[in-house]
Amino acid sequence: MRPDGRERSLVAALFVSGFATFSQLFDAQAILPSLASDLGISSATASLAVSATTSGIALSVLPWAWLSDRIGRTAVMRISLIATTVLALAAPLAPTLEALIAMRALTGVALGGIQAVAMALLVEVLPRHRVPAAAAVYITGNTIGGVTGRVIAGPVSELLHWRVGLLVVAGIGLIACLLFFVLLPRGIEQRDGRVVSMREALGNVGHHLSRWTTVSIYVQGFLVMGAFTAVYNYLGFHxxxxxxxxxxxxxxxxxxxxxxGAASARVAGALAARIPPWAVVLGGGVAVALAALPMQATSIGVLLAGITLLTVGTFMAHPMSSTLSGLAADRGRAQSTALYQLSWLAGAALWGWFGGVLYDELGWSGVVGLSTALAIGAAGIAASRAWATRTGLSGEGRTA
Known part of the structure; x- marks a missing residue:
């Protein structure tokens, strides 16, 4: 059965929400060299403009998930995008570095509403066999948003000022917010009227953290997206x-x-319908690890090939892990998907900052070494889960 018009409209709305989220999450990556030069700070300190936002999301996803169980997923997404738009427009006006970092952190808290519930909404609303493909579209929105934020903010910050670069991207985010409200179908979310208490939500969190079935998914995101963010944070400096x-x-x-990466996310979603999802995640982790050698090259073409391999591998592993965080939850799906978001964002914030420490001390090779170590760890986990799923030891089927 083909998706109906309301289902296509929902997926389009989530694509737009992903675009808005990532354009305003990672636009600061492109302005880091300009920010460091303008304020006379180190690359690691400048990277706090990115880490503050990812940390804000990480800290807020569980409260947003709990709120969505009480007022609904789509209500949370609407509140989240409105708050994000207001804060993103205000952040470039911050008078000091400390104020900028604080505003970026608050923007992350607002963005957490989208990250906390988007995947849970897809899993609850769509037929199970269509979730991976729809999730790939959502991740593609993330990807294109990330491209747009970086490609616009970087040149504008160099030609005019980094504040102008952030402001222009915030304006694009405003347009995306308006599109989301237009596209999101009314009544798409079927709620049973039951209100989840804070105690039950925390119980769900404890339950998910006690199962290797779900913890392995969270650790996967922590490692893979940490490797990815560390490289991209300092690529401009390199x-x-x-x-x-x-x-x-x-x-x-x-x-x-x-x-x-956008193309590989779509391919990963299609592959997951034919082979076990953990095999797709494993392939992505291996690709990220193999990217180390070309990323060390002194030829810009070979370096580009390495960055491409890293990006393709990440966007094979990340969307599938995100999907699995919902499919593998036997209860408290919103808490499970929020825990995955918390994990990968914590990895992006921690390793993104620590990569700057290594860059200042060891140069680009330190960043690549960190990325490779994290990718090898992620590939090892994916290999064990792929083997367990294949042999039936995990008790999971093809889609979990």
């Missing part, structure tokens, strides 16, 4: 330094490789 000396405005164009 490109404008020796031996490449790429102008900062042009360095932002490297983020266009995200479109390869």
């Amino acid at each position: 490109l404008i330094d020796d031996p490449f000396r790429v102008p900062a405005a042009l360095a932002s164009l490297f983020f266009l490789v995200y479109f390869a």
